[in-house]
Amino acid sequence: MLKNDLLIKALKGEEVARPPVWMMRQAGRYLPEFMQLRDQYDFFTRCQTPELAAEITLQPIKRFPLDAAIIFSDILVIPQALGMNFTMPEGIGPFLADPIRTLQDVENLIDPDVEEALGYVYDAMDITKKELDNSIPLIGFAGSPWTILCYAVEGRGSKSFDKAKAFCFQNPKAAHLLLEKITKTTIEYLTKKVDHGANVIQIFDSWGGMLSPADYDEFSWPYIEQIVNEISKLVPVTVFAKGCWFALEKMADSKASALGVDWTIKPQIARDLTGFKKTLQGNFDPSRLLSPPEVIQSMVKEMIDDFGTYKYIANLGHGILPNIPVENAQAFIEAVVNYKRA
């Protein structure tokens, strides 16, 4: 069905001439056309207006020869559906005035009808799918339950999410109830994303790397695995857990099709830990896109040489930064598209 199914082939472990490429946050603030919409509409208006979310999703696709689109949205739509009124004040980022702090707070959360609460996401996907016309796959996504808990309890971004961790360590019963509620709603949400045309689902565990391996096994991984177990029945699932090199070996035994890796792990070590059981995705340092284009091109070539073209998806090791020149993003993408084995 898909005219360009390179991403799906890489996820299924089929041979490809060169790896597929997309960039985390490829629809974002480094694009002048995104900045124009940003000047007109605030963050959640952009997420909640299907025409805007679809337009933003397609912006990088019109510019670059990318092998996948990822629906423009935010991981915080899930806690919003659960009744947490996140806002996005300028210069602060995600903000929740009354964060979760007690078991009672968790018990008071809504059990939402996701189709109703998050219908705007599905509408945006319907528009996007029609526009894409099966040219490339559309990726849907959600945050991991642990990462959502981080924002729900901390109430905002943090360097170390100590309040979120304290909540888990001092009140594990409430923490697990919250993680269960997030997991249940996330599974419903992602199932319907597949109904609305998502060809691949990615789970972002942005803050898993704040936890020790033992705490990761208690508070993050089991909930991700529940999601993976359900959604992998429908479409391939990628798990990107930033800073979680320590969990790669365990993740390689899950039902995920691919594992995202950040730039602090050498490709060979990621391969050693996962033994080609999974497709790997990553791991160009987003800051390295500030290097001159010719340096970017040579580093991309080296990255692909190191991961190999088999079971590999070229990507950044985290989201693209707002201050990246468009021509540098282009150099990254074209270096993958033009890759030739030595």
Added chain:
Amino acid sequence: MLKNDLLIKALKGEEVARPPVWMMRQAGRYLPEFMQLRDQYDFFTRCQTPELAAEITLQPIKRFPLDAAIIFSDILVIPQALGMNFTMPEGIGPFLADPIRTLQDVENLIDPDVEEALGYVYDAMDITKKELDNSIPLIGFAGSPWTILCYAVEGRGSKSFDKAKAFCFQNPKAAHLLLEKITKTTIEYLTKKVDHGANVIQIFDSWGGMLSPADYDEFSWPYIEQIVNEISKLVPVTVFAKGCWFALEKMADSKASALGVDWTIKPQIARDLTGFKKTLQGNFDPSRLLSPPEVIQSMVKEMIDDFGTYKYIANLGHGILPNIPVENAQAFIEAVVNYKRA
């Protein structure tokens, strides 16, 4: 000479009945007696007044059966000596109004006489040594050149130090000149710290984990190694590079006596990567000190069981947090002191 030489024995790889214990930032905001001084004197007044710095250094020693004192100071005294006017505004942390951004900025830095510029540190050490009366060793420290560059270029704390990384990637000549200048002054500074009684030196590479392994090998490790090569001629040196599990194997071949590890690495993996060539120090998750004392005690026992008592120094995996109850810090320390092999 030292009445309690447990730390020195562990650093030299001699057999000990139980591991030595100290805590990074053990003189700090979780102590009510520290908070009293903090209400009276601002941050750099506390650092720059020898009597205050000595008093703060000794506060945790009076309370707990610690096996080492670490001089109260800050890694930013080095860039201050180089001519950067760091301040510490409330709620912001380290702040530099005119950060380094060009080669010219680097060339304009002062080449300081450290004895003159940082005499207050040596005076604080002299007072502290006299008070300690050889009861336990005194640790001196410095930031790694890369970590100092992060603050010098970014001008303040950051989640990802993208400006500092951009500076290195876009202007490597200026970056290396800055790193060389920091390295030279740091070696002079630490040499004199040994003259003033430091029994051990620790290098803190707090932000090494922001770099890819290849960039770590270019911008951080070679400068740390220069420092280690010089200072290890005088006293044992510990390198603590947060998030730098990927560099442990290389560090194990250096002249450092010990390597600090954070809580994201399992003890067994740290041992596998360093092969008992080095003493390991760490790695209790600072947030886990928010657990109830009985949980802390059992986790500490497990940690020591996993690292073993040979070539091991019990510590946190990063600095103690301000909101830790004193009795929880005490539970951590006593669990080490009372450790018995199974």
